[in-house]
Amino acid sequence: MKTVLTDAAEEAAGFIRLGGIVAFPTETVYGLGADVFNEHAVTKIFEAKRRPADNPLIIHISEISQVNIVADDLTESANRLIETFFPGPLTVVVRKRPEVPAVATAGLETVGIRMPKNETAYAFLSACETPVVAPSANLSGRPSPTTWQAVREDLYGRIDCILKGETTEFGLESTVVDCTSDFPILLRTGAISLEELSRIIPGTRIDASETSLSKRSPGLRHQHYKPAAKVILVGRDEIISAGESSAYIGLHKPAGTFALVKISPSVENYARELFEFFRESDRQGVTTIYCETVDFTGIGRALMDRLTRAGTMPG
Ligand code: TXA
Ligand code: MG
Numbered sequence: 663m664k665t666v667l668t669d670a671a672e673e674a675a676g677f678i679r680l681g682g683i684v685a686f687p688t689e690t691v692y693g694l695g696a697d698v699f700n701e702h703a704v705t706k707i708f709e710a711k712r713r714p715a716d717n718p719l720i721i722h723i724s725e726i727s728q729v730n731i732v733a734d735d736l737t738e739s740a741n742r743l744i745e746t747f748f749p750g751p752l753t754v755v756v757r758k759r760p761e762v763p764a765v766a767t768a769g770l771e772t773v774g775i776r777m778p779k780n781e782t783a784y785a786f787l788s789a790c791e792t793p794v795v796a797p798s799a800n801l802s803g804r805p806s807p808t809t810w811q812a813v814r815e816d817l818y819g820r821i822d823c824i825l826k827g828e829t830t831e832f833g834l835e836s837t838v839v840d841c842t843s844d845f846p847i848l849l850r851t852g853a854i855s856l857e858e859l860s861r862i863i864p865g866t867r868i869d870a871s872e873t874s875l876s877k878r879s880p881g882l883r884h885q886h887y888k889p890a891a892k893v894i895l896v897g898r899d900e901i902i903s904a905g906e907s908s909a910y911i912g913l914h915k916p917a918g919t920f921a922l923v924k925i926s927p928s929v930e931n932y933a934r935e936l937f938e939f940f941r942e943s944d945r946q947g948v949t950t951i952y953c954e955t956v957d958f959t960g961i962g963r964a965l966m967d968r969l970t971r972a973g974t975m976p977g
Contacts, residue, residue: 666823667814671782674825675789683707685799685813686786687827688778690751690836690853691806691937692813693722693796694821695786698732701763704795708765710820713802718768719795720753720836723777724787732773732793734759739863740841746862749779751836751853766795776836782827798835803888805937805972808833812941833934834964839866851964853933889940891951893973902952909943911936912954921948929956933965940972 668674677684681703683696694711696703698721708715721732726748729736733756736744740756758773767773775793778784787794798806801816810826817824837852837859845865848856859866891909896902896916904910904918911924913932924939926932936953943951953969956962 663819663822665814665818665821667810667826668823669826671785671825672789674823675786675791677822678703678790678792678794682822683710684786684823684825685807685810685817685821686783686796686825687780687810687830688722688783689780689831690778690834691808691830691832692799692810692827693720693794694799694813694817695722695790695794695796697790698762698766698793698795701765704763704765707795707797710817711797711800711802713797715765716768717797718770718774719766719797720774720776720838721762721766722783722787722794722796723775724784724790726777728793729775732759732762733757733775737841737844739844739846742862743839743841743846743859747854747858749777749784751779751832752776753836753838753850755838755840755842755849757842772840772842774838780827780831782825786825805889805940806835808934808937812938815941829934829938831934832930832961833937834961834968837964851967853961853964855960856963857960888972889951890944891940891948893940893951893953893969895955895969895973896952897955904952905950907947907949908952909939909946909948909950910952910954911939912952913956914954916952916954920952922946929960929962929965932956933961936965936968 674684683706735757753774753776755774799813807813808830832853837854838850840847848868909922910916910920
């Protein structure tokens, strides 16, 4: 398949209107979009990414009024979170309308909806003139792409178009919250923190039970965020037996020599740079990536979630 690279949102949206699949930037990570109502196009997303069919997709909208095209019976908590955080890096899971095809939601009776806060995403999504389903634009199991070059690395020749934009602002995927009952349940941590959610709805909780969680958020069952290199989590000042083929990313300078080192000035920067660092480590043939652990506050909780999924804790 020929993949067109463009920085014109209107040109990229043209492919969606014709039933194609298009990668586009958002404030979190790049997404791979298709018209939600075109079943054939939605199926092509799963093929291009080699994504398991039981993992539902998030629906992206450009205007709040589009919520009602895909969702029904919104709870009070869903409405409050939408009012507060749309547009932004939050996905709310609500009851779906019957018109939304089952392939998009992996057969679930619910849909995840989000309205990105990014100018290019807005220009693209409004030109599509339909809600757009989009998972992250990586091959399944690879780190989510934070640059259009990372999308090209995974999906060139497999999708119709890449809309080129900036490096993404947050670098981690959106926070996913189940709002089908009055007390929201955090299914995936992300750029909107638990603290921020709890400020709006004090009853918001993290469901710790793995089994019930994987039933509600099928994505959590699947292998995620794995670079080819082994990822090892280390505390600050922990002694590392580094070598020529090791890399390090964290907030503080490590002892030892590494093939690749990234010291991030803040947790926000660390989160933004992590996935690209994983990819760069793979490109350079690094075999072990040491990642400094951070506090579970703010975006630190989401960063620790991605680090833990990618790696192993020593001891
Ligand atoms: O920031 C993001 O969310 C990016 C950008 C492109 O918007 N998208 C993204 O999509 O990360 P994806 O497909 O890689 O992750 C979607 C997550 C999965 O864990 C999936 O299981 C969950 O959201 N999800 C989607 N629809 C759901 C639903 N109806 N119920 C429960 N979980 C759902
Ligand atoms: Mg993904």
